[in-house]
Every structure is written in structure tokens, then in C-alpha cells.
Amino acid sequence: MAGRTKFILDESDMPTAWYNIVPDLPAPPPPPLHPGTGEPIGPEDLAPLFPQALIEQEVSTERYIPIPEEVQEVYRLWRPSPLFRAHRLEKALGTPARIYYKYEGVSPVGSHKPNTAVPQAYYNAREGVSLLTTETGAGQWGSALAFACAQFGLECEVWQVRASYDQKPYRKMMMETFGATVHPSPSDLTEAGKAILAAHPDSTGSLGIAISEAVEKAAANPEARYALGSVLNHVLLHQTIIGEEALRQFEMAGDTPDVIVGCAGGGSNLGGLVFPFLREKLAGKIAPEIRAVEPEACPSLTRGKYAYDFGDTAGLTPLLKMHTLGHDFIPDPIHAGGLRYHGMSPLLSHIVELGLVDAVAIGQNECFAAGVRFARAEGIIPSPEPTHALAECVREALRCKETGEEKVILTALCGHAHLDLPAYASYLAGGMVDRELTDAELSAALETIPAR
Amino acid sequence: MAGRTKFILDESDMPTAWYNIVPDLPAPPPPPLHPGTGEPIGPEDLAPLFPQALIEQEVSTERYIPIPEEVQEVYRLWRPSPLFRAHRLEKALGTPARIYYKYEGVSPVGSHKPNTAVPQAYYNAREGVSLLTTETGAGQWGSALAFACAQFGLECEVWQVRASYDQKPYRKMMMETFGATVHPSPSDLTEAGKAILAAHPDSTGSLGIAISEAVEKAAANPEARYALGSVLNHVLLHQTIIGEEALRQFEMAGDTPDVIVGCAGGGSNLGGLVFPFLREKLAGKIAPEIRAVEPEACPSLTRGKYAYDFGDTAGLTPLLKMHTLGHDFIPDPIHAGGLRYHGMSPLLSHIVELGLVDAVAIGQNECFAAGVRFARAEGIIPSPEPTHALAECVREALRCKETGEEKVILTALCGHAHLDLPAYASYLAGGMVDRELTDAELSAALETIPAR
Numbered sequence: 001m002a003g004r005t006k007f008i009l010d011e012s013d014m015p016t017a018w019y020n021i022v023p024d025l026p027a028p029p030p031p032p033l034h035p036g037t038g039e040p041i042g043p044e045d046l047a048p049l050f051p052q053a054l055i056e057q058e059v060s061t062e063r064y065i066p067i068p069e070e071v072q073e074v075y076r077l078w079r080p081s082p083l084f085r086a087h088r089l090e091k092a093l094g095t096p097a098r099i100y101y102k103y104e105g106v107s108p109v110g111s112h113k114p115n116t117a118v119p120q121a122y123y124n125a126r127e128g129v130s131l132l133t134t135e136t137g138a139g140q141w142g143s144a145l146a147f148a149c150a151q152f153g154l155e156c157e158v159w160q161v162r163a164s165y166d167q168k169p170y171r172k173m174m175m176e177t178f179g180a181t182v183h184p185s186p187s188d189l190t191e192a193g194k195a196i197l198a199a200h201p202d203s204t205g206s207l208g209i210a211i212s213e214a215v216e217k218a219a220a221n222p223e224a225r226y227a228l229g230s231v232l233n234h235v236l237l238h239q240t241i242i243g244e245e246a247l248r249q250f251e252m253a254g255d256t257p258d259v260i261v262g263c264a265g266g267g268s269n270l271g272g273l274v275f276p277f278l279r280e281k282l283a284g285k286i287a288p289e290i291r292a293v294e295p296e297a298c299p300s301l302t303r304g305k306y307a308y309d310f311g312d313t314a315g316l317t318p319l320l321k322m323h324t325l326g327h328d329f330i331p332d333p334i335h336a337g338g339l340r341y342h343g344m345s346p347l348l349s350h351i352v353e354l355g356l357v358d359a360v361a362i363g364q365n366e367c368f369a370a371g372v373r374f375a376r377a378e379g380i381i382p383s384p385e386p387t388h389a390l391a392e393c394v395r396e397a398l399r400c401k402e403t404g405e406e407k408v409i410l411t412a413l414c415g416h417a418h419l420d421l422p423a424y425a426s427y428l429a430g431g432m433v434d435r436e437l438t439d440a441e442l443s444a445a446l447e448t449i450p451a452r
Numbered sequence: 453m454a455g456r457t458k459f460i461l462d463e464s465d466m467p468t469a470w471y472n473i474v475p476d477l478p479a480p481p482p483p484p485l486h487p488g489t490g491e492p493i494g495p496e497d498l499a500p501l502f503p504q505a506l507i508e509q510e511v512s513t514e515r516y517i518p519i520p521e522e523v524q525e526v527y528r529l530w531r532p533s534p535l536f537r538a539h540r541l542e543k544a545l546g547t548p549a550r551i552y553y554k555y556e557g558v559s560p561v562g563s564h565k566p567n568t569a570v571p572q573a574y575y576n577a578r579e580g581v582s583l584l585t586t587e588t589g590a591g592q593w594g595s596a597l598a599f600a601c602a603q604f605g606l607e608c609e610v611w612q613v614r615a616s617y618d619q620k621p622y623r624k625m626m627m628e629t630f631g632a633t634v635h636p637s638p639s640d641l642t643e644a645g646k647a648i649l650a651a652h653p654d655s656t657g658s659l660g661i662a663i664s665e666a667v668e669k670a671a672a673n674p675e676a677r678y679a680l681g682s683v684l685n686h687v688l689l690h691q692t693i694i695g696e697e698a699l700r701q702f703e704m705a706g707d708t709p710d711v712i713v714g715c716a717g718g719g720s721n722l723g724g725l726v727f728p729f730l731r732e733k734l735a736g737k738i739a740p741e742i743r744a745v746e747p748e749a750c751p752s753l754t755r756g757k758y759a760y761d762f763g764d765t766a767g768l769t770p771l772l773k774m775h776t777l778g779h780d781f782i783p784d785p786i787h788a789g790g791l792r793y794h795g796m797s798p799l800l801s802h803i804v805e806l807g808l809v810d811a812v813a814i815g816q817n818e819c820f821a822a823g824v825r826f827a828r829a830e831g832i833i834p835s836p837e838p839t840h841a842l843a844e845c846v847r848e849a850l851r852c853k854e855t856g857e858e859k860v861i862l863t864a865l866c867g868h869a870h871l872d873l874p875a876y877a878s879y880l881a882g883g884m885v886d887r888e889l890t891d892a893e894l895s896a897a898l899e900t901i902p903a904r
Binding site: 076 | 456877
């Protein structure tokens with residue numbers, strides 16, 4: 001017998017606080033700036049978009065923030081999530097490495113996104129908000145927010161990037177089953193959308209455009225607020241329950257990761273898994289290498305600029321110091337819709353700059369090859385986003401096969417592909433395009449970053 | 453706090469034997485008959501279709517059959533599966549009843565089907581078979597067998613009922629991702645399919661037709677065997693791991709079910725959950741009512757005849773004593789593809805005749821209403837098949853609300869609807885048809901049952 005397959009915490013052992021890495025960092029992250037004054041923004045600048053509780057979490061310097069009991073109750077529908085040892089993948093690869101994956105696809109919508117959607121809906125409902133607006137790429141975030149709004153009696157309105165809306169119609173059906181309203185983006189329902197459509201009538205959209213639309217609608221309605229599925233500090237904070245659980249599960253396994261790999265689009269999946277491990281690393285207790293994987297088509301960490309830029313395409317958000325490709329950069333419509341974002345979490349960007357996390361970019365054909373390999377060995381078909389991390393795991397495991405090293409690899413399997421199966425159909429039919437961003441495209445994109 | 457949400461067994465507590473109810477029944481089930489001679493069939497009649505190990509299980513009178521270690525290893529990718537207490541649904545219904553659901557959607561393909569697909573693939577591979585053929589309705593069974601074949605290096609060829617093939621294209625993509633080949637049924641690849649297409653060029657297919665096609669192809673190829681996803685004794689045997697786990701989980705919960713409700717198409721989901729509970733009931737230890745729920749469009753238990761009939765449309769199988777609507781009955785293309793079967797497991801039929809299980813038929817609009825209600829409360833969107841059981845749970849819970857009874861209700865939530873979302877879209881758009889089978893249609897269908 002190959003040994004234990006799953007490490008499962010009892011629900012009574014579910015973490016009861018989120019971890020805020022900010023006070024443990026050697027330097028604080030640069031603040032968001034007001035685009036007009038160039039000064040750091042204050043809570044009042046965010047009040048039209050977010051409830052007070054989330055604004056406080058966004059700027060908090062407390063190390064631990066308690067998870068409200070009402071949120072824990074909903075989390076228990078699927079949490080704690082399992083940590084798997086990938087015995088069958090190891091065998092298929094013939095590697096001496098030990099591969100673990102923390103699997104978030106057990107959530108109602110099949111990804112890690114409800115970890116933050118649920119508290120966001122909870123705090124908004126508690127402060128009397130009646131409608132949340134948001135953007136979504138592949139639809140994981142939109143369906144998570146739709147589910148969370150159903151739990152707390154909120155209405156939910158979602159702008160979904162047109163490329164994904166057309167490629168993956170099932171996500172819209174899921175959002176509607178939970179009671180949400182879904183629009184393709186760019187839409188003619190907002191000024192931001194209309195402007196894009198006027199310039200590019202066939203636009204396949206981008207997360208940046210969809211954010212502009214959702215922000216515009218929320219700001220115009222005093223009963224409404226906006227919810228973001230990644231990038232911001234409070235979002236990464238909520239996702240740290242992943243890493244807190246994984247730390248306890250590695251104790252159960254009696255093992256310690258040498259390499260931790262996660263895909264990074266806005267950064268919440270990677271941040272959520274690794275921040276608790278980084279706490280232990282900064283305290284000198286463990287020493288894992290930590291690696292972000294992004295698509296070659298949207299390489300903000302590996303080829304972007306670390307600079308102040310807008311979070312959205314229309315320039316409605318504060319300026320955020322982050323790795324960015326320029327706020328009106330529109331990536332090719334690759335299947336990993338959740339990784340098609342021009343920027344990166346400012347907190348994660350800062351941590352990359354501190355040298356605590358490194359990054360690599362991989363093309364989608366290699367990623368889907370790893371996804372199919374994983375599916376046939378482990379049974380779970382990974383969503384396109386974490387196939388990026390799996391591709392890097394496979395590379396690492398095969399390096400170990402050559403060197404004989406018995407490295408312990410941990411990856412964030414942040415979702416399954418049940419609603420992304422057309423991406424696999426395209427890959428299996430040989431129809432998937434791999435196109436690296438050219439230097440000329442990159443230079444042109446970077447020029448749109450505002451000068452400061 | 454509302455109390456525990458999930459009851460999870462450690463993987464070291466996973467049952468290591470399947471339970472065979474046959475020796476515990478007050479009378480043995482009637483044997484399958486050879487259609488030519490009218491005599492009970494022998495193992496040699498089944499050998500062209502099934503490996504020896506499964507034929508032995510089909511006729512076994514042992515109470516417990518050990519689960520091979522190689523099968524347990526694959527089971528551990530998702531088993532033991534969780535038992536949930538539906539606190540949020542209870543609250544939404546305002547019922548004093550306590551509702552539990554045993555959730556099989558955690559499997560790689562999202563249903564209970566891999567519980568039997570894995571051992572079937574294992575025994576076939578052990579006996580040197582290289583290709584398995586099968587039929588599938590909604591696609592749950594086909595994808596389960598595709599996954600299982602990938603685990604043991606077998607090829608897999610699936611005939612999918614045309615209605616589901618067209619309505620739910622994602623299932624085909626999943627089967628192909630696991631490496632299987634998929635054909636819509638009726639197809640022009642078999643004599644059985646060609647005959648149907650000649651008579652009904654627009655046929656939407658049925659499980660009975662698809663079985664004929666898969667059986668015909670397996671019988672013609674000595675390297676191939678056929679795999680059935682429900683109906684037969686060995687299939688129900690493998691599914692009893694569900695009920696064995698649930699019994700242990702009710703011990704953890706310190707509770708006992710008063711009513712157990714499951715949907716029944718071929719009968720393996722219901723049989724798998726309830727046979728271990730029936731063992732305890734027959735031993736006088738517990739006394740739950742057990743209820744099968746079927747669609748009004750395909751009411752084999754509630755309106756069919758208990759008689760010897762063919763398992764498939766073309767009449768290639770042995771004659772099985774079961775509740776049947778006639779072997780060439782083609783039900784309306786309702787969304788619960790897994791419940792569109794003209795017959796019923798002979799073992800379950802026998803148990804119904806013994807008075808140990810009763811049955812009810814419900815129309816699909818009421819079922820989907822229950823499915824949406826469940827999804828918005830519990831997060832999981834149930835596949836169309838178990839919405840039938842949920843509709844009956846909702847009826848029971850609302851009866852309890854009237855009477856004040858604190859009944860304990862257990863239901864088999866045998867799968868999620870990620871790949872059946874178009875069914876929900878159709879329901880939400882108000883476009884779902886509820887059509888009860890007329891008496892004239894029923895009489896005509898029953899006339900095709902062979903006289904004996």
C-alpha cells in the first residue's frame with residue numbers, strides 16, 4: 001500500500017482567524033494613491049465601493065482577524081478542504097519527489113473563490129447593502145459571489161469577460177441558478193463599456209474592462225457596493241485559510257514542503273496558500289522556495305513593470321503599486337480566464353520585490369498537457385488556471401527524477417474544470433494557440449502606465 | 453451555533469467489503485432466463501460480456517465480498533464520502549425534521565458511478581480484457597467508466613443516448629479528457645442502431661437502445677467486454693459502500709433515519725445506500741421507511757409490470773424479472789437522463805415486491821424547484837436525478853412542519869449538476885415540460901413485454 005492519500009482536518013479544527021502578513025514583512029507595502037492628488041487614499045475614498053469592515057481589513061496591521069461565526073457556518077459546507085498526496089501522479093512521472101496538492105475544488109462552485117466571496121457578502125449584508133456588483137473572467141469568481149449572495153439575501157450583478165462568456169456558457173447558468181444576473185463585458189450598460197465597444201466593436205473583453213463596468217454601476221447606486229475577487233489585501237487575507245489549513249495538514253503528514261507552486265492571476269490563490277508558510281519561513285522555522293506561475297500571454301510578474309497603475313481599464317480605481325502590463329493591456333483570449341489580468345496583487349508584488357517569491361511564465365499547451373496527465377492519474381480535471389502550477393510541478397518532479405532528489409512539492413489546486421471542459425476539448429483537438437507576447441506589444445502596453 | 457455540518461470518516465475507516473443482501477432476504481430473487489430456452493442462464497451465457505470475477509459476484513450468496521486493495525487505492529481518491537446535515541435547508545423550509553444527505557458528488561466525475569466503474573475496470577484488466585464498451589444516459593456512467601479505464605490502462609468506448617449527447621456536450625468532453633471514445637446513440641456503427649435509425653431517423657435514443665449497441669460491439673470482439681452502470685446485482689453490490697459508510701456516519705451523528713429516500717433509474721444509487729440499512733432493518737435493529745422516487749415520465753415501479761423482460765431494446769440480453777414499461781419504451785427526453793430506463797434492477801424490484809421498499813413518481817418541474825431551493829441553501833447544485841429524491845424530502849419535511857414531527861430524513865445526493873446546468877437554465881427560463889405518461893401510451897408500451 002502506498003500510504004495515505006488524503007489529509008483531512010475535522011471541521012472542529014478549521015482555523016478561526018485569517019492571517020494578515022503585513023505586520024510580519026520587513027517593509028510595509030506602498031499605499032494606494034489617489035489618481036488626482038497623488039496622495040495616499042483614505043477610507044473615505046473607498047466608502048462608495050466597499051463596506052466599512054472590509055476597508056478596515058484592507059489597511060489592518062493586526063496579524064490575525066477573527067472569522068465571524070456566520071462565515072464559519074457557511075465555510076463548513078465544504079471546509080476544511082483536503083490536502084492530497086499525489087501518489088498516482090508521482091508513479092506516472094516516475095519521480096522520487098513527493099507531490100501534495102491542496103484542493104479547493106470541493107467548494108460549491110469548484111474553486112477557492114468562495115473563501116472571500118462569503119465574508120464579502122456577509123459584511124456587506126451586515127452593513128445594509130442590498131446589491132453587489134462584480135466582474136468575472138472564467139466565471140469562478142462570479143459564481144462564488146452569486147453563491148455567497150444567496151446565503152445572505154443579497155442581489156448580485158456580474159459582468160463577465162466576453163471571451164469566457166462565449167467559450168464557457170455553463171458558468172452563466174450556474175450564476176443564474178444561484179439567483180444572479182449576468183452581462184457579457186464590454187456591455188452597453190455602462191459608459192466604460194460603451195467607450196470600449198465604440199473603439200473595438202468586437203472586443204473579447206478583459207478583467208480590467210469588466211472591473212470598470214462593475215465599479216461604475218456600484219458607485220452610481222447608494223444601495224450597492226462592489227466586490228473584487230482578487231488583488232486587494234482583504235481578499236488575500238480571506239484566502240489565508242487555505243494555507244493555515246495546509247500547515248496543519250503537513251503536520252498530520254509529518255512532512256515539510258521544499259517547493260510551493262501556485263498560479264497567479266490577481267494573486268489571491270497563491271497568496272492564500274503561501275502567506276502562512278511565509279510567516280513560518282520569516283520566523284526561520286521552514287525554508288520552502290515559493291514560485292508563482294503565470295501564462296506567457298499575460299506575464300505581469302516576469303515581464304511587467306513594478307509601478308503605480310490603475311486596477312481597471314477605464315482608470316476609475318486608485319493607483320496601485322504593482323507588477324503591471326499597463327491598464328489597457330488586453331491579453332489574448334487564453335482559456336485560463338482567471339489569469340488574464342494586466343496587474344498583480346500589490347501585496348504579492350511587494351513580496352516578490354522583497355525576494356520572497358519568484359516567478360515563471362508557461363505557455364498554455366504545456367499547461368494543458370500537465371492537466372490531462374494529472375486528470376488521468378488523479379481523477380480530478382484541473383481548471384485551466386492551476387494547470388499552470390501543475391506544469392511547473394511536473395517540471396520540478398522531472399528535475400528530481402534526473403537528480404534523484406526527494407523534494408517535497410506542494411501546489412495549490414485551486415479549482416476543477418467541470419465548467420471549463422471546452423478548453424480541454426480544444427486542447428485535445430490540437431486547436432490551442434500558444435503565442436508569446438512580442439517585445440513590441442509589450443513596449444506599447446507598458447507605455448500606458450501613468451507617469452509619476 | 454447549529455451543530456456539526458459534515459460527518460467524515462477517516463480513510464482508514466473506509467469499509468473493506470461490499471455487502472450482498474441476497475442471503476439475508478426472506479426469499480431469493482428470481483433468476484435471469486435464457487430467451488431461447490426459457491431456462492435459467494448459466495455463467496457460460498454471460499462469459500462473452502463479463503469477466504469471470506463479476507459473473508461470480510452476480511450470482512454470489514456470500515454476505516460480504518472483500519474490496520481488492522487496488523480498488524481501495526482508487527476509492528481513496530475521494531472516499532469515504534461525506535454525510536451532511538442540511539441545517540440551512542431545514543431552516544429555509546422551517547421544518548422540525550432533521551435532513552441528512554450522503555453526498556457522492558465528491559468523486560472525480562461527480563456521482564456515485566465510479567464506485568462500480570473502478571472495480572469493473574479492475575476485474576476486466578486483471579483478466580486481460582483490453583477494451584470496455586458501455587452505454588450512458590446523462591453521461592455520469594460513461595465518464596465514470598472512462599475515468600476507471602484510465603486508472604487500469606483499458607480502452608473505453610461509450611454510446612451516449614442522443615438526447616443527452618445533444619443537451620449536455622460537456623460530458624463528452626470529460627469522457628474524452630479521460631481518454632474514451634464517445635458515439636451518440638442510436639449510431640450507424642451497429643446493427644441495433646441502424647435498425648432504430650431506419651425506423652425512426654430522428655430518434656433521441658434511450659438507455660435500452662444504447663445498451664443494445666454496446667453489447668453488440670463487445671460480443672463481436674473477443675478482446676472486449678461490456679460494462680453496465682446499474683441494474684445488475686454486482687453493480688448494486690459495489691454501490692453498497694455508500695450505505696456501509698452512511699451507517700457508520702449515523703453512529704458518529706448519534707442519530708437514526710426514520711425515512712430514507714433515493715431516486716431510482718436502474719436502481720444502483722438507491723440500492724447502494726439502502727441495502728446496508730435494510731440488513732439492519734431485517735435484523736430488527738432499526739425501522740426506517742424506504743422510498744424510491746422515479747420520474748412521472750418513466751414510472752417503472754409505480755406503473756410498470758413486474759414481469760420477465762429484456763434489459764435492452766433489441767432483445768440481446770437475458771430475460772430479467774423486473775418492473776418494466778416494456779423493453780422498447782422510449783421515455784420523453786426529460787433532463788434526468790439517468791432515470792430514463794424502461795426497467796429496474798431485478799434485485800430492487802424483488803425487494804419492492806417483498807414490501808421492503810415503496811415508490812412514488814414525481815414530475816420534473818417539482819424536482820427542479822427542489823433542486824434550486826437546495827442549491828441556494830446548501831451550495832451544491834444537485835444533478836437532475838437526485839432532485840427527484842430531494843422533491844420527496846421537501847414534501848416529507850413540509851409534512852413534518854404541519855404535524856410537528858421531528859423525523860430524521862436521509863437522502864442519497866448521488867451527484868452534482870455541473871455538467872447538467874442546461875437543465876437548470878431550461879427550468880429557470882420556464883421552458884421545462886411536465887408530461888405524465890397517458891394510460892394509452894402505457895398500455896401500448898406494456899404490450900411489448902414478451903409473453904411467458
